[in-house]
Each structure stands twice: as C-alpha cells, then as structure tokens.
Amino acid sequence: MRSIRKFLISRLLVALLILFSASGAALYLGARAFIVAQFDAGLEAKARSLATLVEWEGDGKIEFEFADEIMTEYSRAESPEYFQLWIGEDRVLERSRSLAGGDLPRLGGSLDAPEFVNLALPDGRSGRAAGIMAVARADEEIGEHESGEDHGQEARTSAAAPPVIYLTVAADRSPLDRAMAGLMLLFAIFGIAVPAGVALIVGAVVRRGLSPVRHVATAADAITPESISGRVETSGLPDELQPIAASLNAMLARLEIGLERERRFRRDAAHELRTPIAELRTAAEVALRSPEDAPLHQQTLETSLDIARQMERLTQALLALARAENGSAAAAKIEIDLAAEARKAWARVAAIADERHLLVTFDFAAVARILSDPDMIAAMLHILAENAAIHSPEGSEVVWRIEQSHDGLALTVSNLAPSLTAADLAYLAEPFWQKDPARTPSSHAGLGLSLLAAYAAVLNVHIEPILDNQQLIVKLSFECQSNDQQLSRS
C-alpha cells in the first residue's frame, strides 16, 4: 500500500540530501581551493620578493642581494623554508642555507603564473614549492658598484641582456595540511549532522502536515451504523481536505437516509407480519382454553379466515413487489384501452366508494390506447383506485383524467388528502410506509404505492406524485413513439 508520508519523506530526503551534498561539496572544494590559494599566494610572494633581489648590472654581472639575517626563515634550524636560484636552466646561482647543499626542483612557472608542486623537503617534512621563471631585473645604476658590502651572491655572465632566472621557493605545508584536515573534519561533521537533522525535520514536518488526513480518517472510523448521524468536522481542516471532508459528509448523509429507510422497512414489515400472526395465535389459544364454547370457536374460525386472507394479500403483494424489483416480472405487450381499464378498476372498489359516499369523475380523451402488459396495468389502476377510495375523506371527489401530450398519454388520479404533506411524497413509494405512525391494523399494509412504482419501472411508465392544495395527484405518463399513440417499449 502506497504511503503519502513515506513518499514525501523519501523524496524530500533524497532531494535535500542531494542538494546539501552538492552544496557541501562545492563549499568544501571552494574552501579547499581558497586555503591552498592562500598558501600558494604566500609562496608566490616569497618567490617574487626573492626575485626582486636579483640584479643584472649590465656588464655581465648578476647580483643576488640576499641577507640571511633579514630573511631568517631560510636559515633557521626549526622548520626552515628553502629557495634555490638558477641563472639559465643549468647554473645554480644561490641556495638557501637551509638546503645544506641539497637541491630543489627547477620549476617552470612564470612571474604571473608560478608553478606549484608538492614535494618532500630535505628534512623529510611534506612541503610545497613555487617556481617562477623571470628575467633578471636590470640595475638602474649600471656601472656603479658599492664595494665592501656583502650583497649576496655575484655572478658573471656573458649575456648582453638580462638573463632568465629560475627561482624555486619551498616551505612546510603542514599548516596547509592542518587547515585542510580541519576543513574536512568540519564538513564531515556537517555531513552527518545535516542529513540527520534534515531527516528529523522532514519527518516531523510531513507528519504534522499529514495529521489532518489522520484526523479525518479517525473521525470517519468513529462513525458506525449506530452513530451514522455523526459527521466529519470540517472547520479547521486545510483547504485541500475541505472538499474531501465535504464529500465524505454528503456520502454519510445519503447513507443515513438509506439506513433509516432500511430501519423503517424492517420495523414496519415486522409490525405488518407479526401483528396478524399475534392476532391469529392469541385467538386460537384463547379458544382452545374453552373447548366447550362452540360460539367462540366459530368466531375464532371466522377471525382466522379473515387473517388468513389478509396474510394472503400481503404475501402476494410482497412476492409481486419482489418479482417486479428483481426484474423477473415478464411484461407482455398487448393493446389496452386505458380508459376502459380505469373504469373497471374503479368498479372493483365501488362498494368502498359508495360506503364512503365518494364522487367519481372520469375525464378521458377520446383515444387512450397503449401497448403494455394488461395484468400489470390492471394492478396499477386497481392500486390507484383502492388508494383513492380508502384514503379520500368521506364525501369527497376522486377525479380520473387521461390527457394527451406531445410525447404520449398521461393518466392522473386525484383525490383530497388533507393529512399529507409535501415531505410525505418522498415516502409514498416506500414499502409499508403509512401516514399513520401507529399502523393500526387494517386490510392494507402500505405496499400498494411501492408496488405501483415497481410495476411502473418494469413497464417504463413514469410515475409522479404531486400535492397541490391538499389534492394528491398521482400521474402516470406513457411515452409514445408514433402519431397514433401506440406505445412501444424502449
């Protein structure tokens, strides 16, 4: 399983470590070069200063005005420095006393660009030498010569021009080496401390940055079917997580509605199934306790038969609903006179309607033929008729209407429903839903409109309940594909 945290930490660490490593290497190399350059600059300066002591006096005489008592570093016993001077490539003009007869290598660097080499000093120490090649400086006072003073070494040359001199200066490089070692140690320490620090900081920052994700996950985990009304708190979440939390909460709201619908169904179904069984059982058990009471037995048998019929209707409705919902209800396609079927459906409930003094009005278009399944259409119309007959207030009117529209036929059944609210419309097609929360036992379990909706889905009929000024209007829309109003299945 991929982890955002691990991904971020690994990528950030690698990137930062590469960055720090490159920067550190560059810094180290730069510092190293600087230290070496500083040391070399010192050597160069020494070489230059020694070179300035070489004078060519024009008559072939070359003087090297070097004084040991002034430049004592070339003669001291402790950590001396060294120099060696050549005239031309072969003739050694002067060596420092510290060389004690030894030689330094003749290097070929120029005055502007000395040559630097690492070498072993005569006393075995590690050293570094700078070598320059220059033209001997001409004495401005040619011919003048001070006698009696020691001006270093003199030499004669037959050259008519100032000769080329080579000068190599060498010194102990241990200070340089110490500086380099210190630099390396410093960078080594930083090389360990910085990645470790970066790893800790990156890990902490990523963890902290992702903690809202964990918070959302924890909050979502805490929501169970028993606490489905809970929601993920969105205030305080980062902007990037707000849409996720909002979507999660919307999903939970839908789940809550679905779960509540399931609970209602289970509760109502339990009531509709258990109550008649309880009635049957209690009646039978009470009758059996009085074996000699024949009238009670007769009454109990009649009650049992009523209950059995009620259970039969309920069972048939449930099975029909199951078949319609799982698609196993096969629909035939036969021409049906919708108006005639509507009148038949009302005739079947006429007894109830008469008992309740209901008025009925049929407002049908001249042509109302459809191609559909006659049994399902008859069942749907019977449900509409029965619903209107049972639930309309006594003495009110039930209106059946068939209208033609541009895309087909619409059948509506409207009746007064003063107890219904707009919010109830969403539940009308729910199995077992009843407006009366007490579910006082009657012959109707509340499956009618759910069965109506299931049949409508099978037959591709659009069903729409409308509440208008206390009038419940149930509208069935039949789409037609030809001008003669013949319905064809899509």
Next chain:
Amino acid sequence: MRLLIIEDSRRLRDSLTLGLRRVGYAVDAAADGEEGLWFAESNEYDVIVLDLMLPKMDGLTVLRRLRANGRDTHVLILTARDAVEDRVTGLQTGADDYLVKPFAFEELLARLQALVRRAYAAKNPVIQIGNLTLDTAQRLVQRGEEEIVLAPREYALLELLALRAGEVIARAEIEQHIYDDRAEPMSNVVDAAIYSLRRKIDAPDQPSLIRTRRGMGYSLEAPPPCDPSENS
C-alpha cells in the same frame, strides 16, 4: 386482579380481553393511547398491558406520562418491535416487562402473574394460609390434599386476599381489583363473592378464614392456634 389492555388491534384486544377475563382477571380495554392514559389515571390496576404503536398517543408517551404523574402501576409492553434498542428504551422509560408479538398466551399469563406477585411483594408463588394452599402459578387451590375448584372471579378474589393476607381490604378496593368497568356501581357483588368463596374454602365447623371487619372490609387470616387455657 384488575388489568388494563391498551391495544389498537381490535382482534387482539378482544381475544386478550376474553382470555384474561376467563382466567379471572377483571379487564378494561382501550383502543388508543389517549383513552388508555385516561383509564390508567382514573383507576387502580394491578398491571397494564401496553402496545407501543398506538393512534393518538404512542405507548412510550403514555408510559412516560404515567410515570411522570407518579403512577407506579406495573406495565408490560406488548409489541411487534423486537429490536434491542426498542426493548431497552421501553424498559428504561419505566416498563416492568417486555413481550414481543406473536407470543404464547400462556407466557403472557405467567408474566402477568409474576407482575401481580411483584405488586404485592410476594416472591413465592405458593401462599399458605392455615391448611389452605394457593398456588398462584398453577392457579390451584387446595385445602389439605383436597383440591378446591373456584370460578375465575372467586379465584381472583381469593388471590387478592391471600397476597395481602392479614391486611384488611376495603370493600371498594376489592371491587376495584376484581371487577372491571362492566360492574354495576353500588351493587353488593363483593359481599356476594365473599359469601360464595367462604362456602368453598372454609372447612366445616371451623372458623372462616375470611374475617369480616365491619365498616372496614375483609381480611384473610389463618385461624389462631388452639389455646386450651381458654376453656378453663
């Protein structure tokens, strides 16, 4: 004993009322919550059998109002709701027992008898008064080894007196517990019932177990032990 049944299913209400009356209970019945609450607050019942899904006022609301008004009548909830949360809610609201439909009538009887005993703080279903034994679980009455057959109303009267043995129970209270709202007011049904009961449970030549306290009522008591010194 007097029961109130609050149940909106007419068939079930009628069957229960008939069955419980034939067992000897005085039974009042209501078809909705408002009527049931009125009955419960107007009369003294030993047990109320209460459905939850009632028109006009649901069962839990009836129960809450009863308890809020200080009524501690034992209540047995009889309902199709069997979910744990429904049982818990019912019991936490103040019900004493919970029975799910469908149910065995015998079980309902046994639970009602248990609640009646509880109402009178009687743990033992068998009550002994002298040599009279009353088994409230079996609804069996014996004097010594001899079984005494009582009519349901007679048994109910004896059970009331036995559960409160030694107490004087006023005539009006007896009438309230033994007779439902079908009884005619100002009648002498209690006296007639006492007379009928005495004839069946009293031993010949023995003082009656049922004592009459003039102006106060009746009590069921074991006869005092024989004291020979009284004859001296």
